[in-house]
Amino acid sequence: MNQQELQALRAMIATHKRWDYMFGVLGILALMLALMTFVALFADMAVNGLGRINVDFLTSFPSRRAANAGILSAWVGSVLVMLVTACAAVPLGVAAGVYLEEYAPKNWVTDIIEINVTNLAGVPSIIYGLLALGLFVYTFGLGQSILTAGLTLALLILPIVIVATREAIRAIPQIIREGAYACGATTWQVVSDHIVPYSSAGILTGVIIGMARAIGETAPIITVGALTFIAFLPTAPFAGDPPAGLFDWLFAPFTVMPIQMFNWTSRPEAAFLNNAAAAGLILVLMTLTMNGLAIWLRYRLRKNIKW
């Protein structure tokens, strides 16, 4: 290669590398746009709401006076609804995912079920609210209760849990399955001894991401009839009118964090907007904590899984 050719080659490489550089800049811009939007929103909420966050705000019921109002009933409601959601969505979603991956015959019925499960994730949440209103509230008579709301949100995140379960299961090498079957295991033994334990990290991540979505849902909860102003807590186990049971709270009326926020933002007084910002801040922190927990748990569980 003579000097001239070498220079032409170098010029060509430089031209090609310019595109590398340009895409890098473009990527950073796109990333910043998404990140800065969130940071700006968060900062705005923090400026407006931080002054309102104190112990009283967390331990007070809503009030007509903005300065006395708190989110006690809202965060307790959110936590209890999430508890019901997790208890319903995890066993159902994991069982469905395991069935589809390990048991279902590969035929057109399974294909149709698979397509439908994937599509369910795209159904607007208000539709789930309407379904729940008809099914849980009126047909089953569960009332406008924590149980109804929890089950509704469980339906909403069920596709997320199923898809996460299936993906986690698919990541298990086939040779591990064959090794277990070669020991004489039945499908159930393979599932309970190997498939579920080895995919638990992925499943858990999916569950928590689903829950983080559910905790911010408003529309389906309003549809099933959550209250916007509630000045009492659900009855503690065995504390209600006799015959009091362990699960009386399931049938209690309730509100959740996003509804409390929505209620405050629609008030004319500016002080309530600060309350809404404070509640929003706490809601975002709850979501971030859940996502952080998901990342940490995944790291912990994956440490012991090596193929």
Add this chain to the structure above:
Amino acid sequence: MNPITEHNSRETLSPLKAEAKKLNFYYGNFQALKNINMPIYEKKVTSLIGPSGCGKSTYLRCFNRMHDLYPGNRYEGAIEFHPDRTDLLSKKVDPIEVRMRISMVFQKPNPFPKSIYENVAYGLRVRGESARSVIDDKVEAALRSAALWGEVKDRLKELGANLSGGQQQRLCIARALATDPELLLFDEPTSALDPIATASIEELITELKERVTILIVTHNMQQAARISDFTAYMYIGEMVEFGVTDQIFIKPKRKETEDYITGRFG
């Protein structure tokens, strides 16, 4: 050509453990094994050799009904398992029963992401064994048989995946041995290992044939010559030649076998 009569002298020395009879196997419409007839003698090592895609692994996986795990696979003919003459391929025989009697070691070491102890104990757990002392004893015995006990006895609680490749494969052999199988299948067990680990596995196989019948797939002809008593050469789904290893390697009867063995082909 009936292999049974052909090896009659051998048969008197060692009884039959299994016999493939007119075995055909289909992946959907594709016929992967064509009319295989072959004896497997008790407490001997039998090697299956042949070029890639000749069906040797497919044949091996018929013995523990691995093909039943996937849809569209179909067997024809029989593999008679002695002394009870159960047909391993019969629809009436549960594949789980077959896998309880016949263990398998895979090409790539596939320890479960569990402790060394739990890996070896798994076959026993599947059989419902829960007595700690029984499992302890069998785990130790299996690890000793797999020549691994000395290396792992102080770290039984560690993950199996933390062992080296050769140790992992010996762990898988221990897992297969823990349940006292009647037949042990090896699917190219050393193809993922370095020469030193390979030598230790080969030595182990030679020791194991004192107590268990062994069927091994290998693409390494020298390995077949070193460790096996009988060798079968397969080509495109057919059993070209089966015989005593020395005869196959020194005086093959078929031209195709000779071409493959001498490296003119394959």
